[in-house]
Amino acid sequence: MPGYERWSDLERKELMDVLDSGILMRYGFDGARKGHWKSKALESAICETFGCAHAQLTSSGTAALTTALNALGVGYGDEVIMPSFTFVASFEAVLSVGAVPVLADIDDTLTLDPALVRRKITPRTKAIMPVHMCGSMADMDALRSICREHKLWLLEDACQSIGGTYKGKKLGTIGDAGTFSFDFVKTMTCGEGGVVMTNHQDVYIKSDGYTDHGHDHLGVDRGADLHPFIGYNFRISELHSAVGLAQIRRLPEFLETQEKNHRALKAYLAEIPGISFRRVPDPAGDSHSFISWFLPTAEQAQRAVEALREARLLAGNFYWYNNNWHYIRKWEHLKKALTLSGLSPEIKSRLEAEANGDFGASDAIMSRCVSTSISLLWTEEQIRERGMRMRDVIAQSI
Numbered sequence: 064m065p066g067y068e069r070w071s072d073l074e075r076k077e078l079m080d081v082l083d084s085g086i087l088m089r090y091g092f093d094g095a096r097k098g099h100w101k102s103k104a105l106e107s108a109i110c111e112t113f114g115c116a117h118a119q120l121t122s123s124g125t126a127a128l129t130t131a132l133n134a135l136g137v138g139y140g141d142e143v144i145m146p147s148f149t150f151v152a153s154f155e156a157v158l159s160v161g162a163v164p165v166l167a168d169i170d171d172t173l174t175l176d177p178a179l180v181r182r183k184i185t186p187r188t189k190a191i192m193p194v195h196m197c198g199s200m201a202d203m204d205a206l207r208s209i210c211r212e213h214k215l216w217l218l219e220d221a222c223q224s225i226g227g228t229y230k231g232k233k234l235g236t237i238g239d240a241g242t243f244s245f246d247f248v249k250t251m252t253c254g255e256g257g258v259v260m261t262n263h264q265d266v267y268i269k270s271d272g273y274t275d276h277g278h279d280h281l282g283v284d285r286g287a288d289l290h291p292f293i294g295y296n297f298r299i300s301e302l303h304s305a306v307g308l309a310q311i312r313r314l315p316e317f318l319e320t321q322e323k324n325h326r327a328l329k330a331y332l333a334e335i336p337g338i339s340f341r342r343v344p345d346p347a348g349d350s351h352s353f354i355s356w357f358l359p360t361a362e363q364a365q366r367a368v369e370a371l372r373e374a375r376l377l378a379g380n381f382y383w384y385n386n387n388w389h390y391i392r393k394w395e396h397l398k399k400a401l402t403l404s405g406l407s408p409e410i411k412s413r414l415e416a417e418a419n420g421d422f423g424a425s426d427a428i429m430s431r432c433v434s435t436s437i438s439l440l441w442t443e444e445q446i447r448e449r450g451m452r453m454r455d456v457i458a459q460s461i
């Protein structure tokens with residue numbers, strides 16, 4: 064997954080432009096910046112690379128989700144349907160706008176099960192937020208038709224699937240809005256950063272203002288801006304955008320390597336008796352950042368993980384079922400609604416009810432699942448060795 068594996072002179076050069084001009088902020092200082100507008104250039108490159116009308120950079124992927132929810136008008140009194148398997152950022156963003164995260168089970172795509180999403184819809188539902196986890200996508204046709212039918216927003220969290228596609232369209236550009244994270248471990252990185260992508264001009268204009276204190280960016284200088292609404296500061300810096308600008312130009316190379324390494328390693332894993340792989344709604348669109356695989360039973364998966372640990376092969380393999388960051392089972396803080404500043408009693412009790420629901424359908428999938436992350440640095444020899452060892456260790460353990 065990580066672009067950080069390929070740090071180079073290209074990133075250094077873009078950064079030096081910013082350091083030489085000394086203008087580290089993305090807005091203003093027109094004369095002093097010597098023509099360098101790294102954030103604007105990265106936004107244009109994002110629109111071109113991913114095929115969306117508008118892109119608004121943010122300080123993180125979490126900030127991008129929060130901004131998108133605000134721009135779509137999601138807030139108090141609303142519910143957002145999100146998956147039980149994601150990153151904690153998903154519910155953080157929903158709670159930060161005053162809405163209630165309604166968790167729905169995932170299926171063997173490791174993303175929202177559209178049939179179970181339907182059951183979670185109430186008159187308060189305002190948006191569905193699929194998360195394209197581990198490099199591959201949700202069933203977007205099914206989710207889009209649910210959204211049309213019920214007049215809901217479709218907000219894609221594509222933070223982990225930069226470069227993936229669904230039926231020819233880039234993930235993150237299919238819904239009403241979509242987000243990427245450019246944090247340090249994502250497919251391309253800014254160090255920290257994120258983006259809201261949309262084809263709706265009003266969602267873009269609101270995102271642009273929201274990320275910069277609600278400034279309308281129409282004033283003759285910064286102090287002259289008006290404020291159509293109250294915003295926040297989720298700005299990215301020119302330093303971060305400079306790194307991203309170099310990385311986006313190298314993205315085709317990252318994705319190509321990712322695919323090649325994915326294919327080579329998967330061929331070894333496929334030889335393990337009883338193994339199966341995650342269902343990919345559009346197989347041509349996988350971004351190949353992970354290979355996600357299942358064993359027939361939870362006990363076998365646990366034995367395989369233990370055997371990988373003993374063989375010192377566990378690094379880069381993720382058994383999400385026991386992971387504290389990514390799966391509902393271990394989100395004790397969410398289940399207890401532990402916040403520093405306190406939630407309204409109404410939201411607290413709704414949240415507790417949702418987070419403590421029955422996720423048996425997700426458990427049945429996640430307890431059998433392991434995801435293997437793909438490195439860009441592996442040589443063919445290393446993949447062969449890793450593939451053969453993983454295959455043999457897992458096969459013997461089950």
Ligand SMILES: *Cc1c(COP(=O)(O)O)cnc(C)c1O
Pocket residue numbers: 123124125126149150152153194196220222223244245246256257
């Ligand atoms: C990384 C990630 C985020 C948040 O991104 P940050 O830039 O780290 O805030 C959100 N959702 C998913 C699925 C992620 O993997």
